[in-house]
Amino acid sequence: MTAGSSVPERIRAIADAARTHAPLAVETDGDEPHLTAAVRWLLRSNDTVDGRGSAATYNLLLGWEPPYPETTGYIIPSLYAYADGVGSGSDLGKTAHERASVMADWLETVQLPCGAFPGGTGEDGVLSYHHGDPREYRGGPAGFWEYMHGADTAGTIVQTLTDELDAGIVQSYRDVDLSGCETWGDIRRELYTGSVEQLAEAVERVRDEANEPTVIEDLGPMYHPPDARELLAYGRTRFR
Structure with a gap:
């Protein structure tokens, strides 16, 4: 799709991307399968940025964006909570705990001396x-x-x-x-x-x-x- 594509062409491209990448709805019993899928999605957002933070967003056309300090900060305690709760003792729980620590280490590398964090993906500073x-x-x-x-x-x-x-x-x-x-x-x-x-x-x-x-x-x-x-x-x- 080019920059001059018409609106219908853009809509069709987005629909095709959604069919290719969006997960299918699945009937499940209870909340645990949904929670597991959510944790795997968060880990995937970490995989795509070489294990630094968590990607800022996922764009159906452009894919994953660079790591984003703000959402990474939200995700860290969520992964720790999963590892200590529902995921306790499981392989996924152990991985979630390890990744949360990796993300926390990455946040320390981008934190400014004044204590603030870069806005957005940090490319433009604060x-x-x-x-x-x-x-x-x-x-x-x-x-x-x-x-x-x-x-x-x-x-x-x-x-x-x-x-x-x-x-x-x-x-x-x-x-x-x-x-x-x-x-x-x-x-x-x-x-x-x-x-x-x-x-x-x-x-x-x-x-x-x-x-x-x-x-x-x-x-x-x-x-x-x-x-x-x-x-x-x-x-x-x-x-x-």
Whole structure:
């Protein structure tokens, strides 16, 4: 089937694929045969990606997709539960337990240093907001230190996460004018409400093969939540 195939041709191709690959309905007694078939299907999704995680989906036309961290995370406890329950002592139960451990090991290899996991099949990385200009303010809380320092401007980014906090590949950047903000709350509202459309912009840029994302070379200092002394200083600013 080619990209220019008509709709009826596409439908016939899908129907043919379904007849070839979809399992036939079988009358069974009880739930165990269904559970066994489901476990075998999950193991098959692991086989198709060379024993890493579990395939993201099965497409009737394109076949199995690459391993997917999110669903792999759901499948691991399911396989352990089967191995410890209905499948206890059986060969399939032992295999389910072994595969769950293999999948868990694979998840550790793709987990990011920040603790997050790649989105989708991990090919495009993880997008994350940072409500601050990383050339001046990394860490947080959002807008707090800009308020304390009397900053007139700020920035918001959507970044593809890397190993270092708030030092990712910038997919979207926005300058923020703080001249009309009188409180920390004003700054936060300006940062948050003005950044809503940036995620869609970042996704478009990630999908654009011609896009050249920005890597910030001169990173600013790392800020942290205020301690008691700094909170006291903040409190004083509220009653000037």
